[in-house]
Amino acid sequence: MTNDFKNEPSSYWLDGPQIPEFASLGGSIKTDIVIVGGGIVGITAAYLLRNSGRSVTVLEGGRLLHGTTGYTTAKLSVQHGLIYDELIGTFSEEDARQYYEANRQAMDWAKSVTGELGIDCGFETRPAYLYAESSTGEQKIEKEFEAYEKLGIPGASLTKQTDLPFPIRTALKLEDQYQFHPVYFLAALVKEAQQAGVKFYENSRAKTVHMPSQVELVNGYTVHAQQVLVTSHFPFNDFEGLYFSRMRVERSYAMTLRGNFNEDMGMYINVESPTRSIRTVLDASGERLLQIGGEGHVSGRHEESTRNNYAKLRDFASSYFGTSEVTHNWSSQDLLPLDHLPYIGQMVTGMPHVFVATGFSKWGMSNGIAAAHVLSDLVLGKANPYEDLFSPTRTKLRPKGIGSFIKDNAGVAKELIKGKVTGAEANLDELGLDDGKLVRVEGEKLAAYKDDNGHVTFLKPACTHMGCDVAFNQAERSWDCPCHGSRFSYRGDVLEGPATQPLEQVHPKV
Numbered sequence: 001m002t003n004d005f006k007n008e009p010s011s012y013w014l015d016g017p018q019i020p021e022f023a024s025l026g027g028s029i030k031t032d033i034v035i036v037g038g039g040i041v042g043i044t045a046a047y048l049l050r051n052s053g054r055s056v057t058v059l060e061g062g063r064l065l066h067g068t069t070g071y072t073t074a075k076l077s078v079q080h081g082l083i084y085d086e087l088i089g090t091f092s093e094e095d096a097r098q099y100y101e102a103n104r105q106a107m108d109w110a111k112s113v114t115g116e117l118g119i120d121c122g123f124e125t126r127p128a129y130l131y132a133e134s135s136t137g138e139q140k141i142e143k144e145f146e147a148y149e150k151l152g153i154p155g156a157s158l159t160k161q162t163d164l165p166f167p168i169r170t171a172l173k174l175e176d177q178y179q180f181h182p183v184y185f186l187a188a189l190v191k192e193a194q195q196a197g198v199k200f201y202e203n204s205r206a207k208t209v210h211m212p213s214q215v216e217l218v219n220g221y222t223v224h225a226q227q228v229l230v231t232s233h234f235p236f237n238d239f240e241g242l243y244f245s246r247m248r249v250e251r252s253y254a255m256t257l258r259g260n261f262n263e264d265m266g267m268y269i270n271v272e273s274p275t276r277s278i279r280t281v282l283d284a285s286g287e288r289l290l291q292i293g294g295e296g297h298v299s300g301r302h303e304e305s306t307r308n309n310y311a312k313l314r315d316f317a318s319s320y321f322g323t324s325e326v327t328h329n330w331s332s333q334d335l336l337p338l339d340h341l342p343y344i345g346q347m348v349t350g351m352p353h354v355f356v357a358t359g360f361s362k363w364g365m366s367n368g369i370a371a372a373h374v375l376s377d378l379v380l381g382k383a384n385p386y387e388d389l390f391s392p393t394r395t396k397l398r399p400k401g402i403g404s405f406i407k408d409n410a411g412v413a414k415e416l417i418k419g420k421v422t423g424a425e426a427n428l429d430e431l432g433l434d435d436g437k438l439v440r441v442e443g444e445k446l447a448a449y450k451d452d453n454g455h456v457t458f459l460k461p462a463c464t465h466m467g468c469d470v471a472f473n474q475a476e477r478s479w480d481c482p483c484h485g486s487r488f489s490y491r492g493d494v495l496e497g498p499a500t501q502p503l504e505q506v507h508p509k510v
């Protein structure tokens, strides 16, 4: 395996589209609805609410669409891995059916908006395949197929015929799924919402929500609102620790490559480990690229350099698709609730004006659009058919589900405690160029990054969210928190929440 991914990671989705730019908030303001976070959920909600008769403001901590939505793989599908058998076991057949319907409606909504607005976003209909190479995987796929049949999901079949260049044992094929370019799609929604009067502010990071619904920003200004939508991916304000103890954060890697690919190739994902997610992308130049994703791990926990994950994906493409000509490589993270259903709705009891959408388990294209529909209905006082299903305060696990939920939850608690106490320390002289490690200097544990010129930047390593020690992510040159996924640049700036405060730089005498 070779490792030549020294270049700065760059997302295919962010290379090309013109995303409208906005100033940061320069004073305190009043608005009816404030949406915190400009990813697929926040932007779709802004678009849906643009003609509601309410004033709508979007606060984005960085640049619009530069969160997970800009670093996705953008399959717009209801085939979310082995989800339906799981949901029937944990919840009920009716809940699993509702999950399917919410996502199906969301993806069809995206298709019709693409047509209505004439958005050029590479929207294509493709079959999706869940494939297995092992007998255990084959059994799982057969159970999932039974779940599809119970739920009456149309267009499903078991097959061994695929356009993959390697043999498989079986695949669950689902017709009539979509792939698209999410940034072209959502940039068009931003323009529409802006024209209808929605106000957008970038580089305007929210710090906290004060009762009943005032959002205080890191820069000291306040947005006085009637209602708040927290669409910041990981909620930046967790009043009761509700979300931190119920979600895992996983980082995954993706790349696009040049080569000769079947124009009609489907979208694939395996059921074994390591994950391989495969699709093609029709580039604006007319060239069809291959996209490979996978190599996920809990954020902030990796035994070896994260650059190796790109090399593994590239080597997979080279072995099976005969190409190693990478055009873009990127990584990002998503949130996985322990019971596999997103949290969408009133954030906590007792705060009726604050709503949240999070926990899409790497299927936030359709789930994110569904979430925006649920939230926009709730703030307008309309009933939504899926509000109970996704309610963050749900308590309706079945006995079978409760067992695994408690086990998972205990596992997470253990990991969190471990995260606070681990963090192997190295000697400062072990630090190579362009590398970061936890080191001990003058008796103090510090996070140290040495750049290509040998200059070392030292930070206090305790994450400003809840104090876990951060770990260096070489592929991104960032410090990532293993507890809830906050990320910081090597200078300490917040790249990704829930933390809202930077890591402190220190200047030891070394």
Ligand SMILES: Cc1cc2nc3c(=O)[nH]c(=O)nc-3n(C[C@H](O)[C@H](O)[C@H](O)COP(=O)(O)OP(=O)(O)OC[C@H]3O[C@@H](n4cnc5c(N)ncnc54)[C@H](O)[C@@H]3O)c2cc1C
Pocket (backbone or CB within 6 Å): 036, 037, 038, 039, 040, 041, 042, 059, 060, 061, 062, 063, 064, 065, 066, 067, 068, 069, 070, 071, 072, 073, 074, 075, 076, 077, 204, 205, 206, 207, 231, 232, 233, 236, 251, 252, 253, 254, 293, 331, 332, 333, 334, 357, 358, 360, 361, 362, 363, 364, 365, 366, 367, 368, 497, 500
């Ligand atoms: C590698 C990978 C591949 C994936 N592939 C697929 C796929 O093929 N199909 C699919 O359906 N899903 C996929 N997903 C999942 C999907 O991309 C995500 O679930 C979805 O993009 C999340 O959208 P979001 O709007 O919740 O979050 P984001 O896009 O992260 O948007 C949240 C925004 O909030 C901002 N923000 C954060 N904190 C604050 C604050 N305090 N104040 C103001 N703003 C703030 C952030 O800067 C960000 O812009 C994938 C995920 C990963 C990681």
Ligand code: FES
Pocket (backbone or CB within 6 Å): 463, 464, 465, 466, 467, 468, 481, 482, 483, 484, 485, 486, 497, 498, 499
């Ligand atoms: S993100 Fe919670 S402690 Fe770091």
